[in-house]
Amino acid sequence: MGPSSPHCRRSGHAVPHPAEAHARTASADPAARSAGTVQAFRRRRQTSPHSDRRRLPHRLSGCNAERHAQRATVTQWCVKGGDHISGGAPPTGEWTTVELTSTRQQLSEQRARLALSTLGTVTEDRSGATTATTFTDFDYDVAILGLGYVGLPTALAYRAAGHRIAGIDVSEQRVAAIRRGDVDLIPSDRVLLESHRDSDGLLLTTDLSALRRAAAVIICVPTPVSDDLSPQLGILHSACMTAVTNAVTGQLIVLTSTTYVGCTEELVVQPLRDRGMNPGEDVHVVFSPERIDPGNVQFGHEAVPRVIGGVSPACAARAVDLLGSAVEQTHVVSSPGHAEMTKLLENTFRAVNIALANEFADICRELDLDVSAVIDAAATKPYGFMKFTPGPGVGGHCIPCDPHYLLWQLRRQRVAAPMITQAMHEISHRPGRVVDRAKDLLAENGIPLSGARVLVVGVAYKPNVADARESPAIEILQRFWSAGALSRYYDPLFPSVTLPDGHTLTSVPNPGANEPDIVVLHTLHRDIDLSWITPKTLVLDTTYGATDIAHRSVL
Structure with a gap:
């Protein structure tokens, strides 16, 4: 040497x-x-x-x-x-x-x-596979900052890979719920939680000082948008400042929250420099976007590749060693900015194609065609086509929010993105079209919207998850209520929901007993019972999937 x-x-x-x-x-x-x-x-x-x-x-x-x-x-x-x-x-x-x-x-x-043992200890099991790297100078191999829908499954995945985990969240209620097992997880993650939540290798705490005792810190906090569709950066800014304040020499900091291009530099790298630390030498920094799809049991954590953008090649190498211990494939790009834009492209791609599917649904209805049959036929092409289905809008943590981080940044730089802008405009107006369509169907049956009994089935933003963030159903219920309709909902996963104007609705225990004037199918969970719908029930199917209800109308 x-x-x-x-x-x-x-x-x-x-x-x-x-x-x-x-x-x-x-x-x-x-x-x-x-x-x-x-x-x-x-x-x-x-x-x-x-x-x-x-x-x-x-x-x-x-x-x-x-x-x-x-x-x-x-x-x-x-x-x-x-x-x-x-x-x-x-x-x-x-x-x-x-x-x-x-x-x-x-x-x-x-x-x-390659002497990776300089970062920790590399061992092998009897099958010859490399086991998790452990860092003997730290109490924990990984600290997960934020234990929400991304952070908790991430913590469980790295604990299952053999790492010592410090799971940290500022919410006492969230930590207590995890300890009780009262959280929404796919079955495989629930098994991991049951297996590890009482083990010495998984700390669940609100103590932010635990960050200093971990060889790596993975930041997993939400990045929502405001009512005017501007990024709300307060949570992310606070989490990054917490990580920087508690950073110690030899750590790896991984930012995973979807954000704008340059965020890693602004919220992590420069603050580290302001502390007198040298990113890339004293502390390794990367951006590696989360790719968790809540409720999706088809793709486990290990099956989804991780994109890694390091401040330097040494930073990326350190991240590959850690993140690669729990996934089958990593893909390294040359900078955090490339990784940040990768996630924005992924979800903007989905948003634009969903908007296109919605538009084709409207076109097919006007031409008296079944849009689902058209999409299924197009999907038989083995190349050049990806199936997207129409619906009542988009919800959740990604598609309604992430493209607006890009558009917000582009507006600041006076860069136009007309196709993305129009797609997000159409998506944001989709819940209003649901109400308009229901109003027309009621009118065709001689029932005014004001005073009509409206029942929305399913308020989750997607099937089989107990998550209503950004769900179109919340806006749809609010619009019905504001129009004077007697709006109710039925969803076994949500005992109650609060509408934007502050009033709370509770799920009806027996949907058929209410004799609604119209039923709006919004989210069809796997085991939801629709047997109470009779041939005389007026049904608006915004999912386009309730094909067993022959007399339904589609959005």
Whole structure:
């Protein structure tokens, strides 16, 4: 090792220069090196003082080794040079994203040769899979700041991967609910909570000083919008300031909350500098957007790749080591800004396509066509088409909010985004069209909206989740109420809801006994009972999915 090699601040061990580590790997085991698959799939012009950084793949943690024993794991990394792994000379100034695929045994050997033990202790189980890295100078491997719909499943995933977790939330009520198990989780996460909530490896606390005792801090807090669709940054700003205030040398800080481009720099990197710390050296900083889909049991935490954008290649390498212990694939981009924009693109893409599906639904109704049949037919095309379905609007934590973070930033810079702007405008007006359509159907049956008995079925923003944040149903109920209708709702997951004007509605225990003038189907949970709907019941199906109700009308 050369005389200029840096040292790990916590362990005192020498850290090899990336080029030296690569040369050591290449000479140690040529067969294992050549066995990996190297595929350059994107090239982008960029210069960087860190462009010689090398990184080989991580391996899935030991807890999932048996399940994935025959599968390769993938790390996608931005490095300089298209074929440097096999010794070719890299072209000057070129960044190439390469895909490195190796078997479990090769990954384990590569990881050891890259001296990742300078960050902690790497061990293997009997199957040969690398288990979770532990950091002996800290009481906890990971602190999760914010235990909501993202933070709690994230904490459980990393605890299941073998990490020591400090789960931190400012709400005593939330922490108490988690301890009781009184939280909305998919079945697999509920099993993890039952298994680990009383273990020594999972601390649940409101004590923010616990952040200082963790090798890594993952920030998972909500980023909502206001009534005028402007970003509400107070929660995120407070969480980032808390993380910065409690940051200690050797930590990794991971921001996961969806936000605007440049937020990591403004709320984490610069405040660390203001404290006299050097991001990238004293503290590693990355942005890695959350990709949790509440209620979706099809894709487990480990199956969803993590996008990582580090302040420096060293920051990204540290994040790959941690985040890669609980997922099968990581994809590294060259900066936090690229990762921030990645999440904005993902959810803006969904918003625009939902708006398009809604528009086609309106067109098909005017042309007396079944839009669901049209969409199903189009979905038979195996390429160039992705299925989106129409509905009463969008809800939840992402689609109604995230594109507005982008539009807000673009307005400040006087940059137009007309298609996104129009799509979000149409989405925001969809609940009003539900009320207008119900009014027309009532009028066709000689019933005025004022005084009509309206029953909305389902108030969750999506099926099978106890979450009504940004749900179109809340606005729909409010609009019916404001128009003089006697609006009620039925949803077994919500005993009561509070409308924007402050008054509270309770779920009807027996929907059929109310003899509603019109039933508006908003959210159809998996086990919801609709047998009380008779052929004489006026039904507006805003889900387009209640095909067993032959006499229904669609939005």
